[in-house]
Amino acid sequence: MRIRFTMLGLSLLALLLSTACRPANPDVLPTAAAIATVPAITEPTAAGPTRLPIATITAEPTAEPTAAVVATVPPTAEPLPEPDAPPLPAGVFYDLGEAIIIQENFPEDSRFRQMPVQLNGVMAVPDSGDGPYPVVVFLHGAHPGCPVNDGGVDVWPCGDAEQRNYAGFEYLVRELAARGYVALSININAENSFGFGEPFPGERLRQIVDLHLSALAAAAAGGENNFGVELAGVADVSRLVLMGHSRGGEGANWLANDVGLDQDAASAERGYGPVRGLLLVAPALSFVGTNGTNVPLAVILPACDGDVVDQAGQLFYEAVRLGEWSATAARPNAPATSVFLERANHNGFNSQLSGDMVTMDDREDCRPLLTPAEQQSFLVDYAADFLTSLFHSDPAARLAAAARLGMDPLAAAPDDILGRPARLSVIPAAADRLPIWTPATEADMTTNRLGGAIAAEGLTTLFCREGYFLPADVPGSEPCRRPTLTVPGNPTMAVVDWAAPGGALRFELPEGQRDLSRYDALSLRAVVDPLSPLNAAGANQRLSMRLTDGAGAVAVVTTGDDEPALRYPVGDIFEDGFFGPTFTGRAPLTTLRLPLAGFGGVNLADVTEIALLFDQSPSGTLLLGDLEAIRRPDVVGE
Numbered sequence: 256m257r258i259r260f261t262m263l264g265l266s267l268l269a270l271l272l273s274t275a276c277r278p279a280n281p282d283v284l285p286t287a288a289a290i291a292t293v294p295a296i297t298e299p300t301a302a303g304p305t306r307l308p309i310a311t312i313t314a315e316p317t318a319e320p321t322a323a324v325v326a327t328v329p330p331t332a333e334p335l336p337e338p339d340a341p342p343l344p345a346g347v348f349y350d351l352g353e354a355i356i357i358q359e360n361f362p363e364d365s366r367f368r369q370m371p372v373q374l375n376g377v378m379a380v381p382d383s384g385d386g387p388y389p390v391v392v393f394l395h396g397a398h399p400g401c402p403v404n405d406g407g408v409d410v411w412p413c414g415d416a417e418q419r420n421y422a423g424f425e426y427l428v429r430e431l432a433a434r435g436y437v438a439l440s441i442n443i444n445a446e447n448s449f450g451f452g453e454p455f456p457g458e459r460l461r462q463i464v465d466l467h468l469s470a471l472a473a474a475a476a477g478g479e480n481n482f483g484v485e486l487a488g489v490a491d492v493s494r495l496v497l498m499g500h501s502r503g504g505e506g507a508n509w510l511a512n513d514v515g516l517d518q519d520a521a522s523a524e525r526g527y528g529p530v531r532g533l534l535l536v537a538p539a540l541s542f543v544g545t546n547g548t549n550v551p552l553a554v555i556l557p558a559c560d561g562d563v564v565d566q567a568g569q570l571f572y573e574a575v576r577l578g579e580w581s582a583t584a585a586r587p588n589a590p591a592t593s594v595f596l597e598r599a600n601h602n603g604f605n606s607q608l609s610g611d612m613v614t615m616d617d618r619e620d621c622r623p624l625l626t627p628a629e630q631q632s633f634l635v636d637y638a639a640d641f642l643t644s645l646f647h648s649d650p651a652a653r654l655a656a657a658a659r660l661g662m663d664p665l666a667a668a669p670d671d672i673l674g675r676p677a678r679l680s681v682i683p684a685a686a687d688r689l690p691i692w693t694p695a696t697e698a699d700m701t702t703n704r705l706g707g708a709i710a711a712e713g714l715t716t717l718f719c720r721e722g723y724f725l726p727a728d729v730p731g732s733e734p735c736r737r738p739t740l741t742v743p744g745n746p747t748m749a750v751v752d753w754a755a756p757g758g759a760l761r762f763e764l765p766e767g768q769r770d771l772s773r774y775d776a777l778s779l780r781a782v783v784d785p786l787s788p789l790n791a792a793g794a795n796q797r798l799s800m801r802l803t804d805g806a807g808a809v810a811v812v813t814t815g816d817d818e819p820a821l822r823y824p825v826g827d828i829f830e831d832g833f834f835g836p837t838f839t840g841r842a843p844l845t846t847l848r849l850p851l852a853g854f855g856g857v858n859l860a861d862v863t864e865i866a867l868l869f870d871q872s873p874s875g876t877l878l879l880g881d882l883e884a885i886r887r888p889d890v891v892g893e
Contacts, residue, residue, distance in 0.1 A: 344382045344432040346425040349482045350375040351470055356445070356462040358454045367452030370459065371412050374466055376441035377425045379432035380484050387475065387491035389531075389646050391431055391638075392468070393440040394460075395420040396501025396539070398608060400444030411450030420444060423605030424500070430635040436642060437490040441467050447502065456542040460506045461514055465525065468492065472526045492527035494646060496534070498638065500604055501562065504538025504554075508545055508571055517550045532645045534638055537601050538568035547574035552591040553641050553660070555634070556743055557599035558841055559621035561611025565723075566841065569593055569744025573721070576682055576881065577695055577747070587685035590888075592662055595678040595743065595843040596633065598623065603630035620825040620840045625675070636673045654887070664775045664885045668846045670819040678819060678845040680780060683885045689774060691762055691865065692882040694718055694749040707763030714758040714869065717750040719878075734876070739837040740786055742844060748880045751869070752789055758869040759801075762882065764862055769805070772859040774884035776851055779867070780844040781820045786828065786836055787876035796821040797871035802854045805861040810854035813871060820845035821877075844880055851884075 351374035361368040381388055398420045401413035421440040428438035445451075446460040474480035475490040497516070499507035511517040511530040521528030532551040537560055552575060556566045572593040579586055598621060602608035606627065615621035625633075643656035654663070661669045661679045664687075671677055682688065690704045697718045701709050719735035722745050726733045734750040742748070751760060783796050790796065798821070799813040814821060826840020851859055865882065869875065 341382075343429040344379045346377050346379050346429050347483045348375070348377050348422070349484075351467070351481050354466050356459055356466075358452060358458060360455055360458075361452060365452075370445065370451045370454075372445040372459075372463060373412070373417070373442060374463070374470070376421050376439050376467065377428060378437070378439040378482055378484060379425075379428045380437050380486070380489055381432050381435055384435060386489040388435055388437050388489060389494035389496065389642070390471065390490050390492050390527075391428070391436050391438040391496045391498060391642070392464070393421075393424050393427060393438070394443055394464075394497070394499035394503030394506050395423060395440065395605065396499075396503045396537075397447035398501075398605070400448055401450060409448055409450040411445070411448045413450075417442075417444060418607070420605065420607060423607035426606055426631055427635060427638065431638060431642070434639050434642070437471075437486070439467070439471075443503065443506070446506065457506065457509050457513070461510065464510060468495075468527045469525070493522050493529075495528050495530050496532045496642060496645065497530055498534040498536065499538065500536040501601065502539045502541065504535035504568065504571075505540055505543060505545075507533055508535060508538070508548060508552075509543040511550060512546055512548045513543065517548065532641065534641055535568060535571055536604050536634060537563060538571060539563050540567045540570050545571050545574045547571075547578040547588070548591075549578075549586040549589055551589045551641075551645060553637070554591075554593040555637065556593060556595050556843075557601055557603075557630075558595055558597045559599060559611075559615040559618065559624060560601045561613035561615060562601040564613060565741050565745070566595070566743035566843070569746065569843070572680060572682070573744050573746045576693070579685070588682060590657075590662065590684050590687075591682040592660060593680040593843075594637070594661075594672055595680075595841070595845075596625075596630075596672075597676040597678075598625045599630050599633075599675075600624055603627040604634055606631060618839050619827060629675075633673060633675050640673070664778070664848060664887050665850060666848070667815075668819055668848050670817075678843050680844060681778070681846050684888060687886045687888050689771070689884040690881070691764075691884065693747075694880055695747045700749065703762050705764055705768040707765045707768070709763075710759075710761045711751075712759045712761065713753060713755065714760060715752040716760070719748050719750060721745060721747045734784075734787075736784065736786055736838075738834045739831065740784070741838075741841050742782065742878065743841060746844065746880065748844065748878050750784070750876065751867075751879055752787070752874075752876045753869045754789065754874050756870050756873055760867040760869075762865045764864060769862050770860045771802075771851060771862050771884050774851060774886045776848045776885050777865070778846055778848050778881070778883045778885045779820070780846055780879065780881045782842045782844050782878050783821060783823050784876040784878055785824045785826065785838050785840070785842065789874040789876045790823065791872075793823050794872075795823055796875050796877060798877075799868040799870055800849055800854075801864075801866040801868055802857045802859075802862050803864040803866075804858040805863050806858065808857045810857045811868070812849050812853045814847060814849070818847050820847040842878070844878060848885070 354372055354374050355369045358368055400418055401409040401411055402416055403409050421442045424440040428440050431438040443463055472492045474486040477487040480486055497507035516528045517530045535554045537557050554572050572591050575588050575591040578588050601611045640656040640659050644653050647653050661672055662681050692703045700718050703709055717734050723737050797814050799811050801811045803809050824840045824842045826838050828836050831837040
């Protein structure tokens with residue numbers, strides 16, 4: 256079922272439709288990325304953290320970017336000379352000219368049917384190495400494109416007055432080019448304009464992206480090239496990744512899955528594709544929704560997002576979680592991960608934008624915010640590892656990149672990603688996961704995904720359906736905390752309470768489903784409810800997992816004292832005049848992993864029961880989801 260944005264009703268929808276992200280200055284020119292030491296490459300490479308700061312330039316970029324200013328400190332000893340760092344590949348601002356796109360909901364004689372758009376953007380290609388290289392297309396968000404008239408509507412077209420939102424990701428395309436990718440950030444302001452009628456959702460975007468990629472495919476094949484940089488034999492449009500920020504993230508997901516750019520037939524039908532991966536940055540979920548995806552997906556959610564204030568983009572991950580998981584399904588799920596990036600805001604990823612519409616100064620967990628340079632550095636490093644995990648020819652390099660992103664089933668779930676505090680949710684590919692319990696419906700509280708019974712002993716359990724709702728509309732749903740606690744995405748989940756230690760949630764594994772010997776770990780998603788009086792304020796929780804085999808042997812493993820998924824969330828509680836106690840922070844469902852190798856003495860090929868034991872604290876309340884057996888993928892070279 257398609258998941259659509261429902262949180263906060265019309266007020267937040269209006270927020271997304273308005274000037275979702277403010278430009279710092281319509282006349283500001285693009286920012287030059289940090290100068291980085293990058294060796295000549297012959298294939299996509301893994302890379303270490305990005306060097307900062309990012310230097311601002313005040314003129315159109317030339318072939319050689321402006322060098323970053325480096326502060327000098329008197330040395331205490333004679334330093335060794337450092338080699339000169341080669342510059343990043345240049346950001347080339349291209350203009351393919353004006354094109355006309357068709358708005359089908361207007362009749363032939365309407366002045367709104369044929370909409371003029373400028374096909375421009377910024378591109379970077381590797382300076383050296385052997386191509387052709389994979390292609391990365393970045394879509395910016397719904398930031399103001401043209402000035403607003405007296406009626407409050409943006410004027411379209413607006414010529415030189417148009418805000419170059421795509422230029423806010425020049426730093427990213429240059430950094431990715433240095434790592435072996437043809438990367439471009441394209442102008443999609445027309446998609447978000449209300450100044451030329453109202454089209455069908457995504458109608459303009461589909462045509463704009465097609466025009467850019469068709470032109471790129473022609474240039475890569477040695478045909479007409481107006482990009483201003485050599486592309487023949489350089490760009491491999493059959494290895495394509497879409498990335499997007501804010502509504503550009505939603506658009507990227509829609510293009511891949513609804514338009515069909517993720518299908519193998521895309522190359523024959525369109526001359527480019529298929530899409531091999533999706534990276535969504537602070538994605539909105541407003542118009543086109545999501546059906547999930549069957550290509551590798553990564554979602555970055557800023558914990559202090561002042562535009563998508565409830566982190567609704569988590570639903571892109573949840574749609575994969577609730578999709579087809581069988582490896583023999585028509586569209587089995589690919590790996591998916593969601594990163595809840597602490598102290599990050601919405602606009603900081605785009606170097607052209609100022610602060611968010613809504614500040615989070617009142618939230619303890621948002622003080623201080625990351626700087627824009629820190630967020631942009633994180634995005635560069637994350638995108639580089641994500642791409643390495645998809646395209647590198649060495650399987651070990653792909654696994655290592657995935658591990659740096661927190662996706663290694665053999666490792667404990669991390670509390671930071673690439674050096675930044677973060678919370679993580681991970682779904683392995685269908686072939687590498689065995690879902691045991693996914694509380695997606697009320698029926699899932701009594702029967703697990705394998706067909707076995709679920710028994711709760713010494714516990715109170717409650718199913719929470721997806722979405723935002725009030726207890727008045729769903730009687731008895733108060734423990735779901737929808738109005739008073741932000742769980743990003745408001746996913747389907749279970750609430751588990753225990754008033755005394757010793758409770759158990761037991762999952763029977765029926766015959767034919769008992770072999771866990773092929774898996775590496777057990778995975779569970781959890782978060783502590785900070786509004787429950789059963790949780791001691793500020794105290795972390797712990798729990799145990801128990802395995803029982805067919806011979807009656809038992810093994811128990813207990814989580815650590817500081818398991819990220821069981822930490823007490825950071826935030827304050829205030830008294831809302833209508834809803835009562837309300838939590839200011841966020842409570843993302845977070846993955847925890849326990850290696851199966853730790854369950855000694857049981858026959859992993861014949862596990863009859865898995866039990867969650869709430870035996871480590873006097874009382875508590877956890878929000879739970881997704882008990883799975885998982886394993887490391889069996890990767891091979893391309």
